[in-house]
Amino acid sequence: MLKECDVETFLASREALDLLIDARSPKEFSESCIVGAQNFYALSDAQHQEVGTIYKQRSRNEAKILGARYICENVAADLQTIAKHYPIGSKIGIYCARGGLRSSSIAIILSHIGYQVYRLEGGYKRYRAYVLTFFEQLPHRRFIVLGGKTGCGKTELLKRLSPSLDIEGFANHLGSSFGAVCGAQPSQKMFENSLFNALYSLKPDQSIFVEAESKRLGKVTIPARVYQNIQTGVRVEITAPFEMRTKRILHYYQNVTPEFFYRAMAIIAPYIRKSVKEAIIDAYERRDLQSVVTFLLRDYYDLVYQKPLHVSFFFDNANEASCIASLLNLRETL
Structure with missing residues (x-):
């Protein structure tokens, strides 16, 4: 199961989640994250920078292919850890920076394995906008x-x-x-x-x-x-x-x-x-x-x-x- 959630729906499901995944790079995660998240990154810091540089300076398609390869390698390394602590069928929330390929790639894999996955639409950027609006009001x-x-x-x-x-x-x-x-x-x-x-x-x-x-x-x-x-x-x-x-x-x-x-x-x-x-x-x-x-x-x-x-x-x-x-x-x- 894979469910796309707006911020309020995502927050409402927090208590029921067994695991909350931040799919951003370790550097992004270390600066700030949603409280309670664990960092199972799609791309490492170096990989994120490399893919981003290729995307901007050379070829979007080349960047996507390289990014997909890195994501598959990283997810493969993390799956054993996730499965050890969270049995198949567990409820997992996931987000990346803007709700793009990094979180969707991992979410699709986890959902096909049998996890119940809730993905945050708009990612961490939309969550932060919600936080700031909440404080203003x-x-x-x-x-x-x-x-x-x-x-x-x-x-x-x-x-x-x-x-x-x-x-x-x-x-x-x-x-x-x-x-x-x-x-x-x-x-x-x-x-x-x-x-x-x-x-x-x-x-x-x-x-x-x-x-x-x-x-x-x-x-x-x-x-x-x-x-x-x-x-x-x-x-x-x-x-x-x-x-x-x-x-x-x-x-x-x-x-x-x-x-x-x-x-x-x-x-x-x-x-x-x-x-x-x-x-x-x-x-x-x-x-x-x-x-x-x-x-x-x-x-x-x-x-x-x-x-x-x-x-x-x-x-x-x-x-x-x-x-x-x-x-x-x-x-x-x-």
């Missing part, structure tokens, strides 16, 4: 926005609240000067895809928990309408004892490299006193991370934190279970 407006000073446990609360959006998780960034401590960030497109994937699964009339964020987290930017709708949500200020905040932040700083530390210090240097900067660096070089975190919270983060003019509720997170109960009760009353 975002129907979700009921947000419970958790604010508060660094280390008060907002991220941990979100993980135990439902429904919620972990925007920092999608961005792989904590939203602060030391926020890149989590490692490499996704591309802007992949960040948007992850955010879309989460929002698309939620009903617009649901109250969604989310953390108050700056518009930009590291190298990625929250889509304008998403940011605007969050800004108009119900603001809840989360507080926590200083000692608990220090312990929480210390966990993230355990594996900070010297290169990362000094780069982050250079960023915040204009906003702290020279004596504080020297004390932080001295503590770090003595591997006294407890003092590093204490200095950063007390003499930088707490000083630059700007509480919004309007806060609807204040909840203390000294007891997480109690704080969560209060937040869930708030959700039921909105």
